[in-house]
Amino acid sequence: MGGYAAPTHGRDVDKKITSKQVADVGEFGLIKLLTEGLSYDAQTIVGVGDDCAVYEVSKGHYLLATCDMLIDGVHFSRKTASPFLIGCKALACSLSDIAAMGGRPLFALISLGLPETTAEEFAQDLYVGIRSMCRDYHVSLVGGDTVRSPERVVIDVSMIGDCPKGKYVLRSGAKPGDAIVVTGYLGSSAAGLEIVSGKQSESDAERRSELIEAHLAPEPRCAHGVFLVENFEIHSMMDVSDGLAGDLGHICEQSKLGARIHADKIPISETLKAFCDSAALNPLKYALAGGEDYELLFTLAPAELERLTSRWPDMFEIPLTHIGEMDANIKGIHIISAGRRERPLDAQSYEHFRKSRERE
């Protein structure tokens, strides 16, 4: 400690001083920069880089830990979402991270930054949302911090979970020949975001409502994740938060494998199809580059998938879709579209598409 007067205290002053801004490095570059060379103790089984960290709190007892910061105007908008749903969504992000490991949520901490002019009612309704998700998903809201934030509402949720049978699934465990499977439908959340933010319109009230709900009121797949991990040998898993292309890309990268997916098998809801048809949009773009679907994306051996598909419909209503295979002989993601040859998925164009949809 000490040395408060020296702005470079504690860092290697010989290190080349860059004049880059964080915008130049990007989110993943920044995380790499900040966590490079981080050394973990023996209890930290998994550190930075998966949906949750895994910490062995006592022999064979694994805790899962995740945090998500949401800022008004960046991750949600008070103009388009009710405080109740903002509260729900803040919890949904962390719940989905726990689900993505096959874990069970235990407790949460909430830090809340509020401008002084925030209506008391807004804070109350936000907490009604937070508390309702805690109740629905059996999470104990054990503590928090409440501070003044001059301009914007800031919500940070930290969640701790555990692995009931000592099992958890990482992004890095996919094996060649694994079937790639996804729960539910993809892309609806992204379409819903464009509707609430006024970038697209949908005159059909029912469709409009369903797409917006997919965006504002996602349902994390906690029970599904636990069911998968407790009953099947799931090799790799994560949640779809940045869009299928980017997220499957993480599984490929961390498992050191490629993936081949079939465009016509990607699960797109009838509602999203109808919305895209009427607006002459490509639903595949929403599914591949969308994000915030909070569905589970996982891989397992084909024989296990057979066993799984026979049991799934008795357990859950949402569909389970086999969209492709992991392959050691290709690099990155290849997509096979109807009537077209297999081609590498151009992640860049989807990244651009995704960025152009950001709220600000």
Place this chain on the structure above:
Amino acid sequence: MGGYAAPTHGRDVDKKITSKQVADVGEFGLIKLLTEGLSYDAQTIVGVGDDCAVYEVSKGHYLLATCDMLIDGVHFSRKTASPFLIGCKALACSLSDIAAMGGRPLFALISLGLPETTAEEFAQDLYVGIRSMCRDYHVSLVGGDTVRSPERVVIDVSMIGDCPKGKYVLRSGAKPGDAIVVTGYLGSSAAGLEIVSGKQSESDAERRSELIEAHLAPEPRCAHGVFLVENFEIHSMMDVSDGLAGDLGHICEQSKLGARIHADKIPISETLKAFCDSAALNPLKYALAGGEDYELLFTLAPAELERLTSRWPDMFEIPLTHIGEMDANIKGIHIISAGRRERPLDAQSYEHFRKSRERE
């Protein structure tokens, strides 16, 4: 879930709608409002209202959980503190909360909101500070989140600890006749804040440096807390983060007792005395209303205190000071000043003093 269109969804719509802003309710009022009637599961031993929550993760194995949100211009200032020290301080708040329960820190999650124009170097140095504290206090930095924050740097630290021998200490356990004890010195941090923010000046370089360091580079008392709880019967404990008057007030309130303190026993460093002498200021005000000292404030039976004072100097360099007694026959805090009668401590005036020192 659902009902995204209804801003009042999930709340009792008959409830009287207030038009109050959060500034009208104050921090403690807001926490009460948001957490009132919160129901905890059987594993949540202590919820909102102490330095940490206590969660029984397996039989007799207690986890401690705390989070602190720090916002530029509210809790620190990039104008007066180096990123290294901002990082250190962010960790210090949470470490001190764990120390205040007598616990041992295990792991931390960090959410970081950064404006896009933040220099890469700032983020790096911030993390050098964070990582240096993690190393010094044996905390594993297991994960985090990095997001864009349009205007301000926002740091949220969540920390999980445990209780090595299954013992932890709450604010609520003080008993009548308990000695009130505090570690280290009080008030220096508050004086340091006034110096760095330009509200006061100190021409003596050594004094200036010591006071600023007390503010910017506090040392959480983790080893001290564990030593106290493992070896002595500590009835109640917390850390001094809002000033002695307010914090001892929490012990009084939660233990349903009063407290009598002796003004001339409150530990004030020679440096703070000299600073106050030269500026014609009252050091007691800094100690009582200051805050961010991150010392431990605790109560124990007089016989235990005797045992403790005989062992303490062999273990630690910082002083231990007996400043008063818990008393069932008085309400709130009474103070005995030299040459003056015992009188109730007027918390209000200290609250005002504290507020007038806020950064914005």
